Amino acid sequence: MASVTHPIRNFAIISHIDHGKSTLADRFLELTHAVAERQMREQFLDRMDLERERGITIKAQAVRLAYGLDGEPYVLNLIDTPGHVDFTYEVSRALAAAEGAILLVDAAQGIEAQTLANYHLAEQAGLTILPAVNKIDLPQADVEGAAREIAELTGVPQDEVLHISGKTGEGVGELLRAVVERIPPPRGDPDAPTRALIFDSTYDQYRGVVAYVRVVDGTLPSNARVRMVATGHETDAEEVGVFAPDPVAATALTAGEVGYLVTGVKDVRQAKVGDTITLARTEVEPLPGYREPKPMVWSGLFPEDGDEYPALRDALDRLQLNDAALVFEPETSRALGFGFRTGFLGLLHMEIVRERLEREFGLQLIATAPNVELHVAREGGETLEVHNPSEMLVPGTYERVEEPYVLATILTPSAYLGPVMELAQDRRGSMEGMRYLSPERVEIRYLLPLAEIIFDFFDQLKSGTRGYASLDYEPFGYQEGDLVRVDLLLHGEPVDAFSAVVHRDKAQAYGRRMVERLKELIPRQLFDVAVQAAIGGRIVARETVRAKRKDVTAKCYGGDITRKRKLLERQREGKRRLRRVGKVDVPHEAFIAALRVDTEAGGKGR
Amino acid sequence: MKRPEARAGDAGIYVHVPFCLTRCGYCDFNAHAGLDHLKSPFVEALLTEVELAAPSWEGVRVVSIFLGGGTPTTLSPEALGSIVDRLRERFDLAPDAEVTCEANPDTVDAPSLRRLRERGVTRLSMGAQSFDPAVLSALQRIHSVSSVRRAVDDARAAGFDDVSLDLIYGARGETLASWEGTLDEALALGPDHLSCYALTIERGTPLGREVALGLAAPPDPDLQADMYEAACTRLGGAGYEHYELSNWARPGAASLHNLGYWTGRPYLGLGPGAHSFREGVRRWNLRSPERYVEELRGGRLPTGGEERPSEDERRMERLLLGLRLAEGVPASWLPIDVAEDLFARGLARRDDGRVALTDPGMLLANEVVLSSS
Numbered sequence: 001m002a003s004v005t006h007p008i009r010n011f012a013i014i015s016h017i018d019h020g021k022s023t024l025a026d027r028f029l030e031l032t033h034a035v036a037e038r039q040m041r042e043q044f045l046d047r048m049d050l051e052r053e054r055g056i057t058i059k060a061q062a063v064r065l066a067y068g069l070d071g072e073p074y075v076l077n078l079i080d081t082p083g084h085v086d087f088t089y090e091v092s093r094a095l096a097a098a099e100g101a102i103l104l105v106d107a108a109q110g111i112e113a114q115t116l117a118n119y120h121l122a123e124q125a126g127l128t129i130l131p132a133v134n135k136i137d138l139p140q141a142d143v144e145g146a147a148r149e150i151a152e153l154t155g156v157p158q159d160e161v162l163h164i165s166g167k168t169g170e171g172v173g174e175l176l177r178a179v180v181e182r183i184p185p186p187r188g189d190p191d192a193p194t195r196a197l198i199f200d201s202t203y204d205q206y207r208g209v210v211a212y213v214r215v216v217d218g219t220l221p222s223n224a225r226v227r228m229v230a231t232g233h234e235t236d237a238e239e240v241g242v243f244a245p246d247p248v249a250a251t252a253l254t255a256g257e258v259g260y261l262v263t264g265v266k267d268v269r270q271a272k273v274g275d276t277i278t279l280a281r282t283e284v285e286p287l288p289g290y291r292e293p294k295p296m297v298w299s300g301l302f303p304e305d306g307d308e309y310p311a312l313r314d315a316l317d318r319l320q321l322n323d324a325a326l327v328f329e330p331e332t333s334r335a336l337g338f339g340f341r342t343g344f345l346g347l348l349h350m351e352i353v354r355e356r357l358e359r360e361f362g363l364q365l366i367a368t369a370p371n372v373e374l375h376v377a378r379e380g381g382e383t384l385e386v387h388n389p390s391e392m393l394v395p396g397t398y399e400r401v402e403e404p405y406v407l408a409t410i411l412t413p414s415a416y417l418g419p420v421m422e423l424a425q426d427r428r429g430s431m432e433g434m435r436y437l438s439p440e441r442v443e444i445r446y447l448l449p450l451a452e453i454i455f456d457f458f459d460q461l462k463s464g465t466r467g468y469a470s471l472d473y474e475p476f477g478y479q480e481g482d483l484v485r486v487d488l489l490l491h492g493e494p495v496d497a498f499s500a501v502v503h504r505d506k507a508q509a510y511g512r513r514m515v516e517r518l519k520e521l522i523p524r525q526l527f528d529v530a531v532q533a534a535i536g537g538r539i540v541a542r543e544t545v546r547a548k549r550k551d552v553t554a555k556c557y558g559g560d561i562t563r564k565r566k567l568l569e570r571q572r573e574g575k576r577r578l579r580r581v582g583k584v585d586v587p588h589e590a591f592i593a594a595l596r597v598d599t600e601a602g603g604k605g606r
Numbered sequence: 607m608k609r610p611e612a613r614a615g616d617a618g619i620y621v622h623v624p625f626c627l628t629r630c631g632y633c634d635f636n637a638h639a640g641l642d643h644l645k646s647p648f649v650e651a652l653l654t655e656v657e658l659a660a661p662s663w664e665g666v667r668v669v670s671i672f673l674g675g676g677t678p679t680t681l682s683p684e685a686l687g688s689i690v691d692r693l694r695e696r697f698d699l700a701p702d703a704e705v706t707c708e709a710n711p712d713t714v715d716a717p718s719l720r721r722l723r724e725r726g727v728t729r730l731s732m733g734a735q736s737f738d739p740a741v742l743s744a745l746q747r748i749h750s751v752s753s754v755r756r757a758v759d760d761a762r763a764a765g766f767d768d769v770s771l772d773l774i775y776g777a778r779g780e781t782l783a784s785w786e787g788t789l790d791e792a793l794a795l796g797p798d799h800l801s802c803y804a805l806t807i808e809r810g811t812p813l814g815r816e817v818a819l820g821l822a823a824p825p826d827p828d829l830q831a832d833m834y835e836a837a838c839t840r841l842g843g844a845g846y847e848h849y850e851l852s853n854w855a856r857p858g859a860a861s862l863h864n865l866g867y868w869t870g871r872p873y874l875g876l877g878p879g880a881h882s883f884r885e886g887v888r889r890w891n892l893r894s895p896e897r898y899v900e901e902l903r904g905g906r907l908p909t910g911g912e913e914r915p916s917e918d919e920r921r922m923e924r925l926l927l928g929l930r931l932a933e934g935v936p937a938s939w940l941p942i943d944v945a946e947d948l949f950a951r952g953l954a955r956r957d958d959g960r961v962a963l964t965d966p967g968m969l970l971a972n973e974v975v976l977s978s979s
Contacts, residue, residue, distance in 0.1 A: 526951065526973055549831035552971040554804040554852055559620050559867055559881040562888050562913060565923050572976050 008256045010077045015104035016112035020134045024166035032065040062258045064242040077258035086346030093199040097214035100128035100183030107133045107141035113411040117472035128183050132162040149437045186256030193284045194218030196277040201268050203322030211261045211271045221252040225280040233270045238262040268324045293325040295343025298387045300368035302339030309338045315361040335497040369595045372451045375402040390496035392485040402478040404450040412469035414442045419464040427452035486511050489532040493582030512541040521590035524548035607768040610669045610700040618670040618866040622877030623678040624895045631746030634808035636879035637676040649685045651902035660696035668697045670704040670863035679713040687725030704862040711757035712749040719764035729768040730761050737791035738784045744777040758795045770799035775833040776825035785833045789840045798859040802837045804830045838965045851930040851968045868927045922979045934962025944978045
């Protein structure tokens, strides 16, 4: 056990969504009197409205708690971690800023996949783990069962697993004591050249980019000229300070401390998560683990009204100021007009960005189905990154194509092992390992193509296990795939927005499904419209939208020609809102419905 | 039957009688059941409206009168006769003018039809709708198949040599075979004229509510198209000319009044909600029968509104009206590429400098107008 000589403890809370992390944080704030009771509100840490509504935490934050134990003052820095698979990298950086982590498990639910994945991250980062069973006040709590699973997973003796209730406060004091007694104080050289880790950054409309930092070595003073080591960007930083939980300015942050830095830059891409901050004219080794944010999922975003293209560009520019992971490039679709091919960390990130564009910027969007980035090796060694299925090369013009894989962790009641394995195999998964956490619950690890995951995998997993299975995954590089592009044609014209790259074995079924769906969505025209799916030049599925035969106002209303004309004018207005693909008129709603993959993009419960 | 040769400047008069015995499930016309107490005030008001409107139509020859509704025959033949008489007094009515009265079979009998004929009604338009009892019931019509036959016989006996039947196709449960049976039965009565309307579900009607609530399916447009084609085939085969989208007539028996709407002839509308058209202005009366009566009691014209369609709107109107006619429209009214496309699809034919829609083309008249304007 670490001796308590240093007054700082930096720790995170690892838990599955809904297992009570935010409520526990609220109790910490109360116990340490960090927030006056009248200001206390539920889930204090979740700042953005969007997060509050979705009940999730997207952005990591750090809160400084002043805590007295046995007459000694301590500073406890609670580093909050994002709770979604899209933000695994951000989680890893937040963990890197801490020395220990509370592993919080719901007494009624037991360990879930996300807990497991983040536990592995914390373990790899060398953190001290404090296991705790939460919600022991629940009638359906199985405290001993959950504690047994935790002991099995972590090797911590079962009787050292704490029992708490974030709701009633029971055991929370003991947990804080354990944070002080069992988590080691930060190490680091206060006299060495300054190195601080950026574990999150946000854009504040008044102060520009604010970086959340953990000072590892040396001192980070207010009003210093600093340099971001990876990007090489230098800036005159403004103040430093801590969140207690409201921001409090300080003269400096020293080794071991966690706080914020008002960077003086206006764009979060100049202060990226994982980067190292040092003082100008100082040469340091960067802290390990920096990685460029890498979009995993792409989608074409198009304004429903073509005139809103400039507004969409401005909105994306604005969002990018506080979202370094958001990337976009102009895209022209024959079917949907001008828009942007946009890259996201994952499905939730995609959903959040789309929602913000619609809600905060008032845009009406059509989004293409999400797709992954493909690496296409051409003859001669050149590799293309393909972000848009309609740009996928035709077979014969490239050597091979690689697609991104993930290592997925699935936790399921063992009764549902069969359906889970069936689903994973159907999705081209290969099993990497399996172990029983208890006779009733099993952890399975699969290597899976990411493309299969973003296509309704989670929903299928949930419905195959009556909602009991949980899923987490992390990127696992690229592997060659036997992939083909499936094009959809209306009346012989390919509709680029509907193109998809899928595995050869599934291409025909995919084509058939889309053709059937489109047949229902394309309104009847004056002529038969062939709806076809093609692989290369070969048609693999076809349906026909029969020509419309009747569109006329049968009766004249006693000379009321005005009414007839107005009906027709209304019909003409409706037609103006159609998009024309070749000779076929397609309503917006058809695009939106056809492009809606049956994925719930997630949020709580993913 | 003899009709005046309509000349440019001739006009028609429409009289709207807003009363019905019951309200049919599909009907969204300005028609009301249970307003019997308004009948005589209405006739009074209408006669006043004739007086007020007539001066501005001086010098215009009237070639047709159409008593429509509603069900005009809910009024007595005397009342209807007094309206026709007043019109004859105040307007320059052609001696051989077409004077049509709409009738519901259950509101007429041999004596009443005879009196109507005597009071100058020349043409009877009978709302038969169907000869299939199940279809009549689906349409919420109260009359029976046999009363249609009887009414037509009575009309003939009363001396009507110009009888038209209205039919509706596409009601719930109606099959193509049932519709063909209705056509055959209608033909067996030897009408001079037939109007066949595709059932349209209108909002605010009992059928419209059922469809909106999902209690009933809307008519299948393909089945209605089949029914329309069956009408074209059967009626054409029986010697009727398909002179307008929904209308067939024996040679020479086309409705002069209705043709006036399609060809842009001026018309005066009298009665609640009735529409007038003259010199580029469309004007309409207040819809409410009560307010209509009230205004005329006070000696005021019951105008509800008017508009002067823009040149673009007029062009669209001319096209949507003209394309309903067998004779079609001058070829210059359609963009060449649109016309060529219609020819190629068999939706229209070229006819001596004119473009006329074919039978399948007429069913798509809205689309044709939209692609041309």
